[in-house]
Amino acid sequence: MNQTIETILNHRSIRKFKDEALTKEQIHTIVKAAQQASTSSNVMAYTIIGITDNALKEELYKVSGHSHVKNNAHLYMFCGDLHRIYQLANADEKVTIADNLESTEQFIVATIDATLAAQNAALAAESMGLGICYIGSLRNDINRVNELLELPEHVIPLFGLVVGYPDHQPDIKPRLPLEAIYHENKYSPFHEQQKHIEAYDNEMKQYYETRSSNTKIDTWSDQMLRKFSEPTRMDVTPFVKQKGFNKK
Amino acid sequence: MNQTIETILNHRSIRKFKDEALTKEQIHTIVKAAQQASTSSNVMAYTIIGITDNALKEELYKVSGHSHVKNNAHLYMFCGDLHRIYQLANADEKVTIADNLESTEQFIVATIDATLAAQNAALAAESMGLGICYIGSLRNDINRVNELLELPEHVIPLFGLVVGYPDHQPDIKPRLPLEAIYHENKYSPFHEQQKHIEAYDNEMKQYYETRSSNTKIDTWSDQMLRKFSEPTRMDVTPFVKQKGFNKK
Numbered sequence: 001m002n003q004t005i006e007t008i009l010n011h012r013s014i015r016k017f018k019d020e021a022l023t024k025e026q027i028h029t030i031v032k033a034a035q036q037a038s039t040s041s042n043v044m045a046y047t048i049i050g051i052t053d054n055a056l057k058e059e060l061y062k063v064s065g066h067s068h069v070k071n072n073a074h075l076y077m078f079c080g081d082l083h084r085i086y087q088l089a090n091a092d093e094k095v096t097i098a099d100n101l102e103s104t105e106q107f108i109v110a111t112i113d114a115t116l117a118a119q120n121a122a123l124a125a126e127s128m129g130l131g132i133c134y135i136g137s138l139r140n141d142i143n144r145v146n147e148l149l150e151l152p153e154h155v156i157p158l159f160g161l162v163v164g165y166p167d168h169q170p171d172i173k174p175r176l177p178l179e180a181i182y183h184e185n186k187y188s189p190f191h192e193q194q195k196h197i198e199a200y201d202n203e204m205k206q207y208y209e210t211r212s213s214n215t216k217i218d219t220w221s222d223q224m225l226r227k228f229s230e231p232t233r234m235d236v237t238p239f240v241k242q243k244g245f246n247k248k
Numbered sequence: 249m250n251q252t253i254e255t256i257l258n259h260r261s262i263r264k265f266k267d268e269a270l271t272k273e274q275i276h277t278i279v280k281a282a283q284q285a286s287t288s289s290n291v292m293a294y295t296i297i298g299i300t301d302n303a304l305k306e307e308l309y310k311v312s313g314h315s316h317v318k319n320n321a322h323l324y325m326f327c328g329d330l331h332r333i334y335q336l337a338n339a340d341e342k343v344t345i346a347d348n349l350e351s352t353e354q355f356i357v358a359t360i361d362a363t364l365a366a367q368n369a370a371l372a373a374e375s376m377g378l379g380i381c382y383i384g385s386l387r388n389d390i391n392r393v394n395e396l397l398e399l400p401e402h403v404i405p406l407f408g409l410v411v412g413y414p415d416h417q418p419d420i421k422p423r424l425p426l427e428a429i430y431h432e433n434k435y436s437p438f439h440e441q442q443k444h445i446e447a448y449d450n451e452m453k454q455y456y457e458t459r460s461s462n463t464k465i466d467t468w469s470d471q472m473l474r475k476f477s478e479p480t481r482m483d484v485t486p487f488v489k490q491k492g493f494n495k496k
Contacts, residue, residue: 003251004375008281008368031430033256035423037367038382041475042468044424053433079435084428084445085472087438097476104485104494105387108406111359112384119285119367120256127252134286136360139353150434158356175283176292180332182279185301186398187327190335197332220290224333227289228345233353237496240352246494248485 007127012172014131015068017164022073026128030076030163033124034117045082045106046114048121049149051075056148060160063144064137073130073164077138077145078118080110080245083154099248101154107246114158125163135160142239154244171211176200176220197221255375260420262379263316265412270321274376278324278411281372282365293330293354294362296369297397299323304396308408311392312385321378321412325386325393326366328358328493331402347496349402355494362406373411383408390487402492419459424448424468445469 001009031048039045051057054070060077061070069075082101089095100106122132136159138145145157175181180196201219208216240246249257279296287293299305302318308325309318317323330349337343348354370380384407386393393405423429428444449467456464488494 002375004255005277005281005372007252008372009284011284011286013286028426028430029253031426033253035426035429036257036259036420038259038261038370038380040382040384041471042421043472043475044429047429047431047435049431049433049435051433056433083438084441085476088445088469088472089476092473095473095477097473099482100476100479103479103482104488105481108359108387108484109384111356112363112407115360115363116367116382119364120371122286123368123371124253124256127250132286134288134364136288136357139356148434152435152437155435159360172284173290178276178279178283181283181292181295182276183295183297185297185299185304186396187295187297187400187403189400190331193332197336221336223289224291224336225340225343225345227291228333228337228348229343231348231351234347234351234496236356237352246352248482 003127007123010172011126012170013133014166014168015066015133016167017068017072017131018167020073020165022163027074030121030124034121037116037120039113039116040109043085043109044113045080045110046117047079047081047155048117049077049079051077059148060138060145063141064135065140066135066137068133068162069135069160072162076121076161076163077149078114078158078161079151079155080107080114080158081155082106082110083152086154102244102247104246107240110245111158118159118161121161130163131166133162135162139233139236142236146239156240156243156245170213171207174200174203174207251375255371258420259374260418261381262414262416263314263381264415265316265320265379266415268321268413270411275322278369278372282369285364285368287361287364288357291333291357292361293328293358294365295327295329295403296365297325297327299325307396308386308393311389312383313388314383314385316381316410317383317408320410324369324409324411325397326362326406326409327399327403328355328362328406329403330354330358331400334402350492350495352494355488358493359406366407366409369409378411379414381410383410387481387484390484394487404488404491404493418461419455422448422451422455
């Protein structure tokens with residue numbers, strides 16, 4: 001097994017960091033790694049915002065509710081960005097692009113581009129001995145994050161990525177069996193996936209009962225049912241449209 | 249620089265592959281790497297479909313128009329998948345989840361989850377000496393791909409990933425300068441990005457004129473204006489909703 005695959009398979013989300021800063025070079029190496037990811041037709045439909053202002057970090061922490069959003073060596077915010085393209089077109093009288101730019105297709109492109117870049121950043125950081133955690137909880141109040149980062153039209157915050165030197169070593173969380181996630185030539189009906197989900201529920205029950213911290217009695221299926229029973233972040237829908245994404 | 253960062257920075261999309269198969273172990277190692285990526289609240293809102301049937305590859309090639317969709321060692325299709333969760337809830341009379349499941353938020357979650365997994369797969373493959381290319385052009389006819397893969401409600405095809413032993417070595421394509429993509433604490437207004445975009449246009453003009461194959465006269469800005477002037481894939485919008493994503 002090579003070092004890259006080892007790094008990939010050794011991933012666990014890190015939520016406690018040592019009080020040790022990153023160098024500017026480390027911060028930029030991670031961004032350069034992000035930029036080298038594939039991007040749809042070279043659009044590069046994303047922007048990364050590094051948060052160095054502690055007052056701003058505090059405000060972002062209030063949206064997320066997770067202390068690792070303020071206690072980390074660096075916080076990167078990943079945004080879907082079609083503003084650049086829109087402005088280029090605005091400067092050219094012959095070009096009208098709004099219908100195309102504001103389609104669901106381009107919303108997908110921006111989300112994928114930002115995420116490909118982010119996973120490169122995450123792995124670059126992990127390969128340097130740093131720990132990472134994605135912060136989807138910044139979408140708990142996406143309007144507030146939008147305001148804090150002063151995002152113009154056609155730019156939306158998607159998620160954060162916190163980075164730093166790990167101060168704990170959580171167990172690696174098991175995933176659904178390969179057979180549930182990986183199908184051949186066509187989608188395997190749910191009834192064929194069920195036995196793998198049951199096996200995973202048993203594995204997760206054991207994992208939660210015996211892991212090194214925060215033990216509990218739970219299964220994946222129960223977690224999912226609880227999670228999806230409560231409508232959450234329903235304001236993301238109008239927000240995204242209001243910013244000029246996913247409208248047409 | 250460690251091996252992972254070297255692999256990341258050495259990325260170029262590969263569109264010509266040697267006629268050399270992957271072992272089942274290689275195919276599965278790539279999937280296991282994909283599965284170890286972060287996933288929002290452990291939902292794992294994606295499915296990967298490996299295409300081994302040549303007749304099916306031929307049909308997917310017809311949608312894409314790119315010959316590397318049929319000529320490769322393996323084609324993985326990445327799908328956003330909330331069907332699993334929907335079926336779990338369906339079996340439980342006490343739970344109603346449709347509003348939540350069909351929101352833009354969960355559409356974002358599924359797209360991000362699938363993409364994080366895909367970039368792990370891409371880097372795992374590249375670290376093994378394989379080449380990769382993402383295939384967004386399968387969204388040229390997303391309804392047809394949906395039909396070919398027999399995807400149920402709450403599963404949508406997002407993109408393909410072709411893998412194989414490289415049979416060419418294209419130049420690495422330059423990216424926008426770091427300063428255009430990476431901002432600090434708040435979004436840098438477009439007028440501050442402009443000089444970096446101009447520098448990139450000059451760099452890309454040179455790159456296209458002098459690269460080892462397929463030379464042309466072009467800039468990034470011109471490419472983007474041409475690309476976005478023509479509405480494309482507008483049928484993705486109704487398709488996604490019809491499949492039960494991004495509706496509420």
